[in-house]
Amino acid sequence: MDQFRRIQTGKKGDIFMILFKDKKILDDTVLDEIRAEVAQLLGKASGPDVLLDFSEVDFMSSAMLGLLGQLHRKVSGGKGRLRMCGIKPAIFQVFKLTNLDKLFSIHKDAPAALATFT
C-alpha cells in the first residue's frame, strides 16, 4: 500500500491512518506533494474517518494548516471524523497561535486517537 514518498498509510477498519514521514514540513514543494498524496489516498471517499500522525514531524510551517483545513472540510462534509496525534510542543505552538488547537481533535498518540473513533 506504500506507494507514497511523503506519507505512510494504513487502514484500521474504515479509518484511514496517515503518518507524515517528513521531519520538516516547511517547503512549499514538500507541502504540495503531501497535499497531492493525501488527495490520491482519500480519492472520492465521502466523509472518511481520518487519523493524522505527526510523530515524525519536528518542524511545520503554518501553510500546512491550510491542508488540515481542507481535510477538515472534506471529512466533516460527510459523516467523517478527523483526529490528530503525535504533535510535538513546537508544532502544537503553530496550532495554538492560530486558535486551531480548539478546532481539531488532538490526541497524545495513535492508540489514544483510535480509541475516540468508536
Added chain:
Amino acid sequence: MADLTTPAAKGVDVLIAEDSRMQGKILQKRLTDAGHAVRWAENGSLALDMARERRPDIIISDIEMPVATGYDFCKAVKSDPALRTIPFILLSTLADPIDIIRGLDAGADNYVTKPYEPDYLLGRMAALLATPLGEDDLADATTLEVSLAGQSFKVRAGRQQALNLLVSTFENAVAKNKELMVSNQELSVARDGLERTNQELVSLNAEISRINTQMIRDLEAAAKVQRSLLPADDVSLPSLDIAWRYVPCQSLAGDFLNIFPLDDERVGLFVVDVSGHGVPSSLMAVTVGRFLTAKVADSSILVRQGPDGRVVVASPADVATQLNRLFQADEFSGLYFTILYGVLHVPSGRLDYVCGGHPALVRIPAAGGPPEFHGAEGFPIAFVPEVVYEQKSLTLSPGDRIFLYSDGVPEAMDKDREPYGEEKMASCLDGGRGGPVDASVASLLDAVEAWCQPNGPLDDVTILGIEWKP
C-alpha cells in the same frame, strides 16, 4: 592502389621484424588473411637469421627495435649478396625527413608510416613485387649527395631503389595528405555544428533573459500593487504615534497591514497574514485588501453609507464574519489567512478588536508593569464556514502602546530552528519604553533579523506599533 594487389602479390613468403607483440600479431593475421605465408621475428638480428635460413619474397621491418634496429637489419640484408634483391619495407612512427635519408642509405625499398591502413601496406607490397630489383640495378649503386633541411648527406643507393623509396615516400605523403584533408573536412563540419549549436544557445539565452526580464517586471508590478495595501511611509493621524515595518521574505508576500481613519473619531487598523508566500499568497492578499478599505464607494466591508448619509462603521466581529463568508475555502490552493482587526475610538482610547487565528496584540502600559498579550477566540479566515468571532475591547491609557505583528516575528527561527518566541518579543518592546514608537518597531525588526542569522527570516515579517497620546 588496390588494383596493384595483383596475383603476383598473392601467396608470397613474408618476413616480419616487429618488437611489439600486439602490432606483430595484427600484421601477421592481416597478411595471413591475404593469403601470404608469414614468419615473424622480434628483432632485426633474429629476422636476419630467419632470412638466411629461408629466403623470403619480401621483408617488412619496424625501425625501433632492440638488439638490431630496422636500419641495421636492412643494411645487413642489402649487403648480403644472397638476400639483397629482396624488397625491403620499413615501418616507422618517425616523421622526421632525416629518417627517409637513413632508410635510403640503409638500402630500404619502401617506407610506410605508422599508423597505416592494412590495404595501403598490401598495395605497397604488390607494387614492389611487380617491379623486382635486378642485380644490375644494385650493381650501379653510386654515392649520391642529398641536401635536406639544410644538411648535406652522402647516400649510397641504386637508381631503381632510390626511385622506389622516393616514390613510396611521396605516396605516403599523398596518403597522409588525404587523411589530413578528410580530418580537416570533419573538423570543418564539426566546427559548423558547434557554431550552429552556439547560435542556438545564444538565442536561447536571449529568450531566457527576455522571459526573465518580463518576469522581474511582472513581479515588480505585482509588488507595487501589494505596496498599495500598506500605509504611507509617513502615516500620521491626530493623537496617535504610528510606526510600521513590512519585510517580505520573497519579492511578493502574504502579509500586509494598514491603519486609516474610518470616520471622524475612529481609526481602523489591521495586520493580515495569508498562508504561504509568493504569487498565490500575494494574489489572495491583494483580493482581501480590496475589502479592507475605508473608502465607502469601494467594496469596503469596514464602512458603508447609512440611510442618513453618514458613514456607518462595521464592528470588528462583523468584519471577520463577513470576510469568512466572502472567502469560501478554496479547495484547490488550501490558502487561508489570519487577521487581527481593530477599531480604535480615538477620543476615548477604546479599542474593539477581533482575532481570526491571529497572534495576540502586545500592550505596553504607560504606567509601567509588564507587557500584556491581548487575544481573542476565532479561527483563521476561510478555514471553517459559518463560525462566530469573539469581539473584545481594551481601553488604553494615555501613553499606552499596542503592537500588532504577523507570526513571522515570534516564529522566526534561528539556525537551530529555535523560535524567537513571544517572551523575547515582549521584552524587546518593553525595552523601547521612553523612546519613539518607531525606534521600538525598528529594534524589534533588528532583533528578529539578528535572531535569524545567517540565513535571514523564512517568513514575512510585519510589525505595526501605535501609541495613544490624547
